[in-house]
Amino acid sequence: xxxxxxxxxxxxxxxxxxxxxxxxxxxxxxxxxxxxxxxxxxxxxxxxxxxxxxxxxxxxxxxxxxxxxxxxxxxxxxxxxxxxxxxxxxxxxxxxxxxxxxxxxxxxxxxxxxxxxxxxxxxxxxxxxxxxxxxxxxxxxxxxxxxxxxxxxxxxxxxxxxxxxxxxxxxxxxxxxxxxxxxxxxxxxxxxxxxxxxxxxxxxxxxxxxxxxxxxxxxxxxxxxxxxxxxxxxxxxxxxxxxxxxxxxxxxxxxxxxxx
Amino acid sequence: xxxxxxxxxxxxxxxxxxxxxxxxxxxxxxxxxxxxxxxxxxxxxxxxxxxxxxxxxxxxxxxxxxxxxxxxxxxxxxxxxxxxxxxxxxxxxxxxxxxxxxxxxxxxxxxxxxxxxxxxxxxxxxxxxxxxxxxxxxxxxxxxxxxxxxxxxxxxxxxxxxxxxxxxxxxxxxxxxxxxxxxxxxxxxxxxxxxxxxxxxxxxxxxxxxxxxxxxxxxxxxxxxxxxxxxxxxxxxxxxxxxxxxxxxxxxxxxxxxxx
Numbered sequence: 001x002x003x004x005x006x007x008x009x010x011x012x013x014x015x016x017x018x019x020x021x022x023x024x025x026x027x028x029x030x031x032x033x034x035x036x037x038x039x040x041x042x043x044x045x046x047x048x049x050x051x052x053x054x055x056x057x058x059x060x061x062x063x064x065x066x067x068x069x070x071x072x073x074x075x076x077x078x079x080x081x082x083x084x085x086x087x088x089x090x091x092x093x094x095x096x097x098x099x100x101x102x103x104x105x106x107x108x109x110x111x112x113x114x115x116x117x118x119x120x121x122x123x124x125x126x127x128x129x130x131x132x133x134x135x136x137x138x139x140x141x142x143x144x145x146x147x148x149x150x151x152x153x154x155x156x157x158x159x160x161x162x163x164x165x166x167x168x169x170x171x172x173x174x175x176x177x178x179x180x181x182x183x184x185x186x187x188x189x190x191x192x193x194x195x196x197x198x199x200x201x202x203x204x205x206x207x208x209x210x211x212x213x214x215x216x217x218x219x220x221x222x223x224x225x226x227x228x229x230x231x232x233x234x235x236x237x238x239x240x241x242x243x244x245x246x247x248x249x250x251x252x253x254x255x256x257x258x259x260x
Numbered sequence: 261x262x263x264x265x266x267x268x269x270x271x272x273x274x275x276x277x278x279x280x281x282x283x284x285x286x287x288x289x290x291x292x293x294x295x296x297x298x299x300x301x302x303x304x305x306x307x308x309x310x311x312x313x314x315x316x317x318x319x320x321x322x323x324x325x326x327x328x329x330x331x332x333x334x335x336x337x338x339x340x341x342x343x344x345x346x347x348x349x350x351x352x353x354x355x356x357x358x359x360x361x362x363x364x365x366x367x368x369x370x371x372x373x374x375x376x377x378x379x380x381x382x383x384x385x386x387x388x389x390x391x392x393x394x395x396x397x398x399x400x401x402x403x404x405x406x407x408x409x410x411x412x413x414x415x416x417x418x419x420x421x422x423x424x425x426x427x428x429x430x431x432x433x434x435x436x437x438x439x440x441x442x443x444x445x446x447x448x449x450x451x452x453x454x455x456x457x458x459x460x461x462x463x464x465x466x467x468x469x470x471x472x473x474x475x476x477x478x479x480x481x482x483x484x485x486x487x488x489x490x491x492x493x494x495x496x497x498x499x500x501x502x503x504x505x506x507x508x509x510x511x512x513x514x515x516x517x518x519x520x
Contacts, residue, residue: 070422215514247491
């Protein structure tokens with residue numbers, strides 16, 4: 001797992017609603033230290049750093065968790081460790097259990113999208129929200145689910161459902177981040193682009209039109225006006241940068257310098 | 261990785277807009293077979309099964325990929341394998357590159373959310389969309405990104421960004437699955453545009469590059485490679501229609517016919 005993966009962003013995130021605590025992700029009876037470390041990394045990718053552990057199988061602290069967490073070690077350092085689930089949830093206002101729809105327990109079922117929207121709203125009111133994740137092999141037991149207010153189920157392919165613990169944590173963290181990090185790179189990118197001015201695009205269009213006229217491109221005569229209109233329309237549609245415009249001028253100039 | 265993780269659902273997914281092909285996920289020069297298998301699983305969780313591989317490091321087929329894919333083996337069975345990226349993208353109408361914002365190449369940047377909304381709308385119009393993922397260590401190179409129409413960047417914590425290949429694929433597949441059909445008019449406009457295919461844009465880029473080479477445009481020699489990259493990147497960024505491409509070919513051909 002490289003420190004710099006293929007997907008990262010340089011823009012600062014904004015948090016407009018930092019009233020209450022972040023959601024707390026509770027790993028219930030996790031088995032592998034590596035998965036605890038991976039969960040810490042997945043969380044921190046989206047700015048979540050409140051983790052609680054209930055009865056981790058191999059005790060705590062866990063060196064494999066630390067090794068896997070790498071740069072996200074501070075999530076583990078701060079993690080609360082509890083003997084049982086009621087202790088871990090004692091101060092929580094609202095609890096979600098991530099699980100398949102239970103056939104035995106009737107509980108409201110939420111998508112990650114809806115649940116994180118609710119969590120955001122509760123946070124704004126100063127409430128503490130917890131999200132439970134079950135052990136790797138079997139997931140949460142009914143006993144665990146019975147302590148939650150609602151269920152979160154990821155809508156996956158019914159013919160192939162294989163999300164593991166780290167992936168479930170990642171998707172929940174992503175949903176939290178997607179809704180709360182107001183990074184709109186396309187709009188920022190648009191705002192920062194050094195577009196050519198109208199007058200520069202006009203000059204480029206004229207340059208091409210004159211040169212193409214000279215080489216007989218607008219032919220036959222009866223279609224010339226229409227061809228010029230289509231070409232002029234294209235130049236403005238392309239959203240050229242100032243650098244693009246210079247490049248197009250340069251290309252045309254060089255061709256005519258060499259051949260003309 | 262257990263076959264039944266903690267998060268699954270019993271509800272069938274609905275596909276209301278199955279007009280065109282699914283998005284194709286293209287793994288560019290992937291290194292570890294395990295990661296190819298994990299990507300296949302992540303995709304199939306959300307119903308995606310079109311994978312292409314460009315020059316996988318350890319050749320193909322790959323037993324480690326098969327072992328990791330487990331129940332998602334059919335994604336690998338169907339995967340197309342290509343020697344280079346242009347071959348893999350030849351029939352694609354619109355290409356996204358997953359990467360951090362490039363400081364060198366200017367391209368529109370999209371969130372996964374926005375990109376998948378666009379992809380859904382383009383699919384409804386029968387278009388083939390590809391999403392590129394780079395190799396594990398270094399991600400996509402500028403050369404690869406220059407062949408994409410737009411960039412997808414996951415908005416992550418700027419102080420801790422550690423998404424690996426499998427996680428990036430998972431998040432993109434999740435976004436695909438998450439979204440409903442309420443495409444915005446602006447996005448529908450994008451979907452209806454008759455964009456030139458990748459192979460057509462590639463041919464145009466080659467045509468200009470050859471002609472400009474012949475007239476000594478790429479000067480001095482030390483800057484030639486960089487100038488070519490910038491130019492190639494521009495062609496894909498402009499989102500040229502099929503008609504634009506024909507017009508550019510025609511302009512250049514006529515100039516050389518007359519002067520050459």
